[in-house]
Amino acid sequence: MDPILSNDATDLRRLMTTGALSAEDLMAATLDQIATVNGTANAIVSLRPEDALLDEARACDQTPKDRPLSGLPIAVKDLANVAGLPTSMGSPLFAGQVAHASDIMVQRMQDAGAIVIGKTNTPEFGLGSHTYNPVHGATQNAILPGMSAGGSSGGAAVALALNMVSIADGSDMMGSLRNPAGWNGVYGMRPTWGLVPSEPVGDTFLHQLSTNGPMARTPRDLALLLSVQSGADPRQPHGLPRFELEQNLEVDIKGARIGWLADWGGAYLMEEGVINHCEAELTRFGVAGAIIEPVAPPMSAAEIWEAWTTLRSWSVASGLETLYAQEKTRAHLKPAAIWEIERGRKLSAMEVQRASVIRSNWFKAAHELFQSYDALVLPSAQCWPFPIDWDWPKEIAGQSMDTYHRWMEVVIPVSLIGLPSVAVPLRPKPRPMGLQLFGPRGSDLKLLRLAQIWHQAL
Structure with a gap:
């Protein structure tokens, strides 16, 4: 593995901002790591063509890296839509169907400069805390070969743990950002409900069980991604203001x-x-x-x-x-x-x-x-x-x-x-x-x- 991939997203952003690392080099290292480990792990699915990703990274290098996620590769959970990529939801009913537009959360990550490289595996319709489905197969635990990665954000957790990405999105109804984080040695955050909006489709008043949120290898990267994902959508009634990025997470907890x-x-x-x-x-x-x-x-x-x-x-x-x-x-x-x-x-x-x-x-x-x-x-x-x-x-x-x-x-x-x-x-x-x-x-x-x-x- 290229040592650069052991850095968290916050450090990768700093290296790219100072010119010590290019988005192209980061993308090349990312694709090499995926080629090395994903065949066994099966965490990332629907990977975009290498040439297209490298071209997008080179284009990023030609512009100021002044956005929160500029140049960072990310793979989106296969329950969310990314324009131009298939959204199977792990179901044969939707296998191969290409999304025409990105979901709110995804578009916010793209607008913040992230480069979407593909999708991360999930159980069928996200049901169950074990990531397997008839479309893409099962995702293997990053620490224990042959064991479950948990779910439903199992693909995201394993991609993080095996250094295929530095940040990842997920969703959580019944532990889907928490169980796979614990089982693969990373961090997962279920935000306060309403902080990260869902899609303004159908009823937006009654169902308050599921939410999108961030996953990462460090808490400061959770904060970074949450600051991008969060913020009210005016078309929905229960939204909360954006989470403002707090650089200083290190505080004294004596007496807590x-x-x-x-x-x-x-x-x-x-x-x-x-x-x-x-x-x-x-x-x-x-x-x-x-x-x-x-x-x-x-x-x-x-x-x-x-x-x-x-x-x-x-x-x-x-x-x-x-x-x-x-x-x-x-x-x-x-x-x-x-x-x-x-x-x-x-x-x-x-x-x-x-x-x-x-x-x-x-x-x-x-x-x-x-x-x-x-x-x-x-x-x-x-x-x-x-x-x-x-x-x-x-x-x-x-x-x-x-x-x-x-x-x-x-x-x-x-x-x-x-x-x-x-x-x-x-x-x-x-x-x-x-x-x-x-x-x-x-x-x-x-x-x-x-x-x-x-x-x-x-």
């Missing part, structure tokens, strides 16, 4: 209070060794001066699960119902998608209302908890990376999983109420795992600063 939720009082089944590894690594914040305290479950996990599965199925059904309605297209949907759609179609308005009331009660309970703690912490997954040829783990700690996503239940307290969260990696011994740091709405900067302390210690 961090609450450790562990396995939610035993409600979240954990594979042997996960909790012990997380607790041993969590002491890193204590060394930096923070106060770490165990926290009792603030609300029933069963209630949170009920609200989540109701609102998720309702959301998935609303997005995929037209494909289900036609027998010809329904035959190409994977079982998890059909299960979600059929559950969502059966829901009554009052069942959705009950789920939203539970969500509201959890938001109030979390607010009260944040009066005492600067951040809360959970593991980023309930099990270690599993074999790549599995669909999903059928049991944890000897207990059967009753849905395709129950093994990722640990991420839903954050997702259900739109809280910001940064996933930080642990040392991959015995196996790769991560922690979710999360806080109240709008605490994105505070979480990035905690992540920076973690990164320095790591």
